[in-house]
Amino acid sequence: MTAAAGQMTLQSASTAEKFDYIMNFLKKMAGNEYVGFSNATFQSERESGDRNFAIGYYLKEKKCFPEGTDMTSVLDLYFQLCSIEVTCESASVMAATLANGGICPITGERVLSPEAVRNTLSLMHSCGMYDFSGQFAFHVGLPAKSGVSGGILLVVPNVMGIMCWSPPLDKLGNSVRGIQFCTDLVELFNFHNYDNLRHFTKKHDPRREGGDQRVKSVINLLFAAYTGDVSALRRFALSSMDMEQRDYDCRTALHVAAAEGHISVVRFLLEACKVNPGPVDRWGNTPIDEAVHFGHHDIVTILQQHNEKYSPPTDAEDKERSEKSLDSLL
Structure with missing residues (x-):
């Protein structure tokens, strides 16, 4: 369906269909976080909306509405949209979608x-x-x-x-x-x-990362992998942290998670963050070596499966990967 056809279809839809369309749209903006409706607010808005009715009739008198438009239905839809509920969390995702060029983060x-x-x-x-x-x-x-x-x-x-x-x-x-x-x-x-x-x-620029911040970033990342904190790792990934960064010994979060036996962390890093399954530390050990050494055989199997189908991305692929869906982060 073309954009024009979609617009015509929406224009001829009922008030209920238009409301459902807008609610679904807002839920997409909010990343499926909470978006609700308050009927009490709707009733209150409609009962006390004299000024809006006055403006509506003025616009109708000036022929501002398309031919055949039911002005009271338009106002009903407006009052319904004024009664949509969000939380700070869901609205912040909507704001982040706007900050992210229209892509829900x-x-x-x-x-x-x-x-x-x-x-x-x-x-x-x-x-x-x-x-x-x-x-x-x-x-x-x-x-x-x-x-x-x-x-x-x-x-x-x-x-x-x-x-x-x-x-x-x-x-x-x-x-x-x-x-x-x-x-x-x-x-x-x-x-x-x-x-x-x-x-x-005189002001700070959080978009620039200094040396101290990079050190803290590595420490926080590896400590989250050590404790098995997937929620923290998800926050790091959503904030565009490099999930493959290494410490002084060239060990990655995947090394640490494999050594500690945190299978959920290993899956998250491999499946959601698409990290390299075979990085080598300063002693020549890979995450598979760590998992074998500490007897985590289920992690060995997962790492081997990802190792077989992994190919290092080119610069163009790496850029595309950084811009593509983070759906699996949920």
Whole structure:
């Protein structure tokens, strides 16, 4: 089905079908994290939406709706969409999808086109914070969307997505503490749209990794493999950590997991992270040697199976692999 045909089909769909379509779309943006609906909020919005009805009739009088449009059905859909519930966790994944060029970082699925992301972020940057949008763009310099529930969805393009929630609102309907958090964030890190990445020495740039940070990264990675902490390894992988990095003795997380007998860690590294199953440490030992030495025969079998079908990726394949689906990280 072409995009035009899909749009025509959606335009002729019922309000219920449109709502289901949008709910499924938002769930994809959230990586299948929680997205719900509050019927109480919907009823309240519809009963107190006099201004929205007035605007709707004004638009209808100016012939802003397509021919044959039922304005009350459009408003019903709008009130339903105003009643969708998310958590900080699910909304942060939505923000991360926007930060990641439209690809959900949890599932790896492309949900939005790059053009749609650009347009969405441009709107968020210019009018996402109600009447405070101009000041927010000046002081924070990041695309954001606030809500009267006290939430602020903040996007740091190509870095991360954030959702903060604190109900006390200012006179413009924005979260007081949420705005303070966003302001403090760009004072500490050079995330402002017009911060110079090279010469702004007063701020930190978490996108640059120094020597100390690399050492801590290796330690955290190998310790998680030693303790069998798959959740920590999943967080590291989603934050684009190199899962094949080595310590002073050239040992990898796979060496450690194989030696300790953590089969879930071994499977995660091989199947989700696609690491090399046969790295050699400074003594010439591979993960298979470690598993054999400590008697973990089930891990030996897994490593041998992956070793047989593994081929080192080329530069192009490596780039493609880094951009493809992370669905198995779940």
